[in-house]
Amino acid sequence: MRTKDASSLAHPPDTDSGFAGTLKNIQLNDLIQMCCLSASSICMRVTKDNRIGTIFILDGEIVHAACEDIVGEEAFYRILGWQTGSFESLEVGTIPQRTIQKNYHFLVMEAARRVDEKTQFKSDQSLSVPYPSEDTAGNWIRVLIVDDSPVMRKILSSMLTAGNRVKVVGMAGNGKEAISMIDDLRPDLVTLDVNMPVMDGISTIKHIMIKKPCPVVIMSNPGYGSSKTIFNFFELGAVDFINKPTKDQDIFFQQQKIFERIRVAATAEVGNFRIARIPKAKTGNPDGKSVDRACRRLVIVISGPGGHPEQVSLLSGLVPALGDEDGAVVALQSLPPSFSDAFARYLFDRCGIQASPIDQEMSLSAGQCYVGIHGCPLAVRMNDQRPVIAPDAPEKGLVQVDRLLVTAASVFEQRLAVILLSGANTGEQSGLRVVHENGGRIILRMRASGMVAEPLDQVVEAGLADEEVNPADLIKTVLNGFDLKH
Incomplete structure (x- = not known):
């Protein structure tokens, strides 16, 4: 051609x-x-x-x-x-x-x-049967492990196959090997290392998404300086990121956590992946000065596996739109705690929005975005007539996301909206119930167009979703639900 x-x-x-x-x-x-x-x-x-x-x-x-x-x-x-x-x-x-x-x-x-x-x-039709019947009958998750360390490949394989739900169908030492194996193995999910010889992780995921799209989970232990590289993987279609297991933590706990993340990621509809469309960033106020106004409305955006591109696209328009109405945004991500600062910087560089990691008590100001991480306790309260958010001690009987939602609902009541994107972890849903009881709203991104719907299905089944809307209508839905006259 x-x-x-x-x-x-x-x-x-x-x-x-x-x-x-x-x-x-x-x-x-x-x-x-x-x-x-x-x-x-x-x-x-x-x-x-x-x-x-x-x-x-x-x-x-x-x-x-x-x-x-x-x-x-x-x-x-x-x-x-x-x-x-x-x-x-x-x-x-x-x-x-x-x-x-x-x-x-x-x-x-x-x-x-x-x-x-x-x-x-x-005569070739038998070749179209994807997997042996014993795999599909037992709902096995077929995993291809890609890592340049033979020891790590062995550790991951042992951890994943300890139960009866995961079958490691192959292991590769670099991306080139993995690409050559995918056609024959047809895995349900690929775990992918970042730094490898011959073909690194970035090149590998590009090939996977072009040739044989399937859920990809990045498994690495990046340092502080390289953590923002992970966001490049999300932009290319990676569903989730998991830290590699380490000796200084409880192995059984790590195994359970890794398995659950793999199980959820394997449900991803990669055909629904969309490259984040970010409009040209606004430069802020014409005079270049930041106006510090206490926020009167709060939107909490919760994202999980498969939800990173959705969250970035949404925040680029939601934060400035809410700023015009004295509103602020708390963005919750399912990433390791060390990523909070890198994610805040990424949002500013990528979208031009002001974002701050919640590493100390901070006033919630209009037009600002505050970044939190799943698993890190946060609480909202009033301090000297201003709403603030801060790291908080865990409260008995509440998981971290529930604690955040309960305290936010008590302060903002009907002036609170919660947006749930793909893979959003909603804890034990006690926080969502308190949001409802205090007059707040729970808005779901349309599940059929997202990558990971399972956690959102649970919210709908519990009767806690107020609205389920198309991505393009999320901002309008949020603003229309607030009484902007008061």
Whole structure:
């Protein structure tokens, strides 16, 4: 296949207008996924014999396709059904009306499925059975461990297989080995180290998400300076992060924690992964000065496995919108405590919002974001007529997230909203019940479009969800639920 930029036709040869060249032995679906993963905007014109098809990608989303006499999804599938041909990459000029709504993971996988149905002989149909029946009957989670340390691979394998729910189907010493094994092993989940020889973690997850998307959990013990690297993995589709087991902590406790995180992460619908779309950051007040106003409304945003891109996208718009209405945000993440400062800096660098780790008592000010970590006790209270949040001693009978919700509800009452994103840990739900009792609201991100729905399902089953809304409507829903006149 050949590629060229249509803009090169309108510029002299010495103008910097991109590269022209030839790509051989590349599959069209791989190229499309690379464009989507990099959030590109491009129009592809694909030619096969005397047939021509076009595919429009806008900011990493496939929005339109046309082929002969059809448009939309069916046109996309027809084009990807051509196993050979040529393509040209053209600049996106006039954006056509959107005819495709589904995400690119689903579209590419469905196109591949249709091709397989056409080309596979009946004698090969037995190969399409994904796993042995004894695995599926017992609800086994098939795990591929990727780590350059043979000792760590052995430790993780022993810990994961100590019960009867996880089956380690393979172990790889680097990303290149892992990629070569995925096709044959077809794991339900991959545990991935960060730093490895030959092919590191970042390169590996890119290959996985493009070629064979499946839930990926990062397992590492990064130092303070490298912790922000983990956020790059989340942006590429990693579901969760878990610290590697260490000798100085209770092994049984670590085993239980790792297994539970693996179990939840394995339920992730990676086809629902979306690259965080962050608008251009606002520069703040025109005079450059920060106005310190006590917040009168509070929104607590709780995220868990699979929820990092959702949380970042939401906070970029929610924090400034609430600031205009004397509101503040507490963002709760399921990361190790050492990540709180790195996450606050990441939010500022990525979104341009003011974020502070809750490492001491802090006044809750309008237009500010405060970062907390699951497992670190926090409490909200009044101090000298101002609401404050601070690290707190655990209270008997309450887990940490319940403690935060109970104290926040007692201070803000009907001026409190709780947003639950993918994988949100809601403790024993006693905190959510107190939020309701005090007039606060509990808002869920639409489960069908998220990566990890199981924890949110439990909230719905308990009758504690006030609303379940599309991601694009979360901010409007929050603001409309507050009495902004008082």
